[in-house]
Every structure is written in C-alpha cells, then in structure tokens.
Amino acid sequence: PGAYRLDYRAPLAAEDLNDVVLVRIGTLEQKATLRVRGLGGGVTLAPKLGYAVGTGGLRSIAGGVELGVWAPWPRGLGLLLEGRAFAFDRTDAIQTLQVESSATFLALEAALAWRRPWWGGIGWLAAGGGASRLASTVSAHGQPDLVQQSWSPAAHASVGWGHPLGPGVPFAEFTAGWQGEPASGPLVGSLRSLTVSVGYRFDVL
Numbered sequence: 001p002g003a004y005r006l007d008y009r010a011p012l013a014a015e016d017l018n019d020v021v022l023v024r025i026g027t028l029e030q031k032a033t034l035r036v037r038g039l040g041g042g043v044t045l046a047p048k049l050g051y052a053v054g055t056g057g058l059r060s061i062a063g064g065v066e067l068g069v070w071a072p073w074p075r076g077l078g079l080l081l082e083g084r085a086f087a088f089d090r091t092d093a094i095q096t097l098q099v100e101s102s103a104t105f106l107a108l109e110a111a112l113a114w115r116r117p118w119w120g121g122i123g124w125l126a127a128g129g130g131a132s133r134l135a136s137t138v139s140a141h142g143q144p145d146l147v148q149q150s151w152s153p154a155a156h157a158s159v160g161w162g163h164p165l166g167p168g169v170p171f172a173e174f175t176a177g178w179q180g181e182p183a184s185g186p187l188v189g190s191l192r193s194l195t196v197s198v199g200y201r202f203d204v205l
C-alpha cells in the first residue's frame with residue numbers, strides 16, 4: 001500500500017520522441033514510455049538586461065524586451081520582435097571649449113530566428129533589422145544646446161543559449177548591432193555595438 005510521486009522534466013528535443021522512464025525501488029521495478037513533443041509553435045516573451053560597448057566611446061547599460069512567435073513548421077523557425085534601448089555621454093575638448101554630448105537610442109527591430117536543443121539546453125541564432133530612434137543633445141558653456149531627434153536604419157545579429165529553470169528559460173545572449181547615420185542632427189556617423197545580455201524567456205502561448 002502507498003504511493004510514490006516522482007518529478008519528471010521532459011528533455012528538450014528537436015523532433016517528437018519516446019522517452020523511457022525506469023523506476024526501481026528495492027525489488028520493485030516499473031517502466032513507462034512517455035511521448036515527448038519536440039520544439040514546436042508558440043509565443044514567448046523575454047525581458048533582457050545587459051551591457052553595451054561600441055564605437056564613439058559607447059559604454060552603457062542596455063535593456064529590452066523580446067516577443068517571439070515560433071512556427072509549428074518548420075520546427076525551430078521563428079520571428080522575433082524586439083525593442084531595446086541604451087544611452088551614453090561623452091565630453092570632448094575642442095581647443096579650449098569643453099563640448100558635452102549625450103545620446104539615447106531606442107531600436108525597434110524584427111529578426112528571423114532559428115532555435116535547437118544544444119548542450120543540454122536550447123540555443124538560437126537570429127538576424128534582422130528595423131529602425132532606431134536617436135535623441136541627442138550637444139552642449140557647450142555659453143552656447144545654446146543643440147537638441148535633435150531623428151530615425152536611422154538598424155540591424156543586428158545575435159547568438160544565445162539558455163537552460164530550462166522554473167516556468168521558463170534563463171539565458172545569456174551576445175548581440176552585434178549597427179545603427180546607421182542619423183538623417184539630421186549634430187551627431188554624425190554610424191554606430192557599431194556589441195551587447196552582452198541576460199534574460200528570462202517565458203512561454204506565453
């Protein structure tokens with residue numbers, strides 16, 4: 001008499017498979033075959049927080065949120081919609097004049113992604129593009145501030161890995177980004193960046 005309760009977490013799988021669970025207690029032995037579904041369609045949500053470095057002296061905390069829509073077929077293929085932001089300040093000396101500049105970037109991008117079980121967890125690759133909104137301010141003592149807002153093209157590529165824990169998947173991700181030269185404003189030139197992020201991805205649907 002009595003009952004035993006076992007916790008079971010299905011392995012991540014690229015395709016449907018049968019997982020055989022064998023339980024042995026003393027002289028008693030029981031075997032069960034469980035059907036495991038491979039990675040399929042669904043909707044995920046992932047907040048992210050990281051640190052970005054890049055050209056122009058960029059050193060900034062970066063944050064964002066990602067919405068993923070994963071296709072039931074072909075398995076592993078998905079569309080990621082992401083908003084991410086970072087900001088930086090710098091001071092330059094032009095002869096005897098100190099010039100302070102600050103910029104805030106808000107990138108809104110879509111990316112095609114591919115995910116697979118990898119190293120006991122789940123790994124993915126993604127690449128895409130969109131637009132970045134730049135809000136910049138350039139100031140110097142005794143001069144009026146130059147304030148400008150503009151949009152520019154943006155693109156990125158990323159690679160990440162995570163392992164299931166609790167109701168979702170904590171993960172780490174590396175993202176190489178590019179923001180084109182603003183159409184107007186005091187800041188000129190494109191921006192290239194590398195961001196290291198950590199986050200937690202939830203299954204929404």
